[in-house]
Amino acid sequence: MSIHHIALVLGTRPEAIKVAPLALALEARGCRPHLFLSGQHPRLDLAGLGVGHLPADQLRCVPDPDPFAFARTVAVALAPRIGRSDLVMVQGDTSSALGGALAAHDADVPLAHVEAGLRSFDPALPWPEEENRVTIDRLSSLLFAPTKDNAENLAREQLAGEVHITGNTGIDALRRLVGSLPKRTGPPVGGLPRLLVTCHRRENWGLSFVPVALALLALARSPWIAIDVVLHPNKAMADTVRELLAGRPRINLLPPLDYRAMVMAMRRSSIILSDSGGVQEEAPALGVPLLILRSKTERPEGIRSGNSKLVGTDTRLIIEEVERLLEDSDAHAAMALPALPYGDGHAAERIADASLAWLDRRKRVERPRLIA
Structure with missing residues (x-):
């Protein structure tokens, strides 16, 4: 496997929770990702999530009440720093994720969207998240859909990116915290509801x-x-x-x-x-x-x-x-019957494997031929 440079862009606490299992899965496969933190949420517990040892750049973008203005601020700050990356990965539908997607587009670096294909089919509910996720999916070369429903949404939109059904990395994070899922068989015992x-x-x-x-x-x-x-x-x-x-x-x-x-x-x-x-x-x-x-x-x-x-x-x-x-x-x-409609807790492994395989194929195609 070739050595690849992967940039992971995040800015909010939920993003950090969901990106951490993916960062660790990439590292386990010999690829040490570089984290770029937008500053959308000022304090992210990376050490507590197990990724505090990974290289990270603080963009320190000042939050803006206009979410699209903040996304563009992130893109401007990030684009000059990712030129050597082989792949930029963003998660979800935040302004930070949109900023990362725009930066990848500006820097002409392939983009992967983790948690692709979610749709409420109403741009106002939620706003701006629905617009963000639709835009990010359109810019992405790799689309990691948590569920079959999400993949079908992408298929209907006939997007150019390669789609993989992986599960949601949020369930991976939950599994790491509480152990094997599911366990609970009833409401908590004792005390008031x-x-x-x-x-x-x-x-x-x-x-x-x-x-x-x-x-x-x-x-x-x-x-x-x-x-x-x-x-x-x-x-x-x-x-x-x-x-x-x-x-x-x-x-x-x-x-x-x-x-x-x-x-x-x-x-x-x-x-x-x-x-x-x-x-x-x-x-x-x-x-x-x-x-x-x-x-x-x-x-x-x-x-x-x-x-x-x-x-x-x-x-x-x-x-x-x-x-x-x-x-x-x-x-x-x-x-209260436990269920796993959003994945089995192994999404990060699938995303890491698919990303690295895609990058290997891309490098083989781009490798110049030797002329005898």
Whole structure:
């Protein structure tokens, strides 16, 4: 196998969690990737994720309220640094991922998209993520689709990139943390039923969070329930949550949690309410029923597996679904049956193998012929 120079671009905590297994898989195959950190989230626990020893450049791009302006800032900072790379890899649909894709295009370096093919089919939900992922897929030479659904989306769009169905590296990260999956066979034993709530998508900022807060306040009137709400690092969103929910009985506001603490909180919960993409992937594997605080999702597989349900931000529907799951043990048990709709925990190995094989083929084609 030839020695290849691979650049991994990331900027957010979820990206770091999902990129870490891939970086380690590449390293295990003799390819030491170079990490480029955009600065979208200022503190990434690379050491805690096991990749702190890898070479990394801090781009230190200043976050911009305009996500596309930030993506272009990342691209301008990154493009001059990746000219010697054989492949640029980005994960997901963040502004950092879009910036990495644009930089690869500007520098004429092949691009690989990890978590390709997710579609809500609505540019506004979520925004800007849906536009980001569509643009990144169009620029990519390698498209790593977590599921068959994702690959079919790419096939319908007739993109030029080579498509591989691999599973999601988020499940790899979860497997590394908690061991073999799945294990859980029922709700946590002892104590009050606990709801775990996370909410951070742009469509749920500001006044849009009010219906969710009203549902939580209504549920918290019961003395037989405890509600944990995880604050997001985004100050505006956290301030909104504090204003509406701080000091209320049976509602606990938790500071932003690191990856390990978040997974442990999920495992302690009876029901999760969240608009997070990562939580949509992790909850089925952990066997925790999930009510999705969105009207549309690009991850329908968890709904089909029976582990998740869309409730949007409808106050009445949120209350009804939580009460149904708490009162109907059969309904709860059906949603709590662990499943792996997003992969088996070996996605990083498949992505690393496919990437290096593609690069080997590319080098063989490009190698000049010797003239006798």
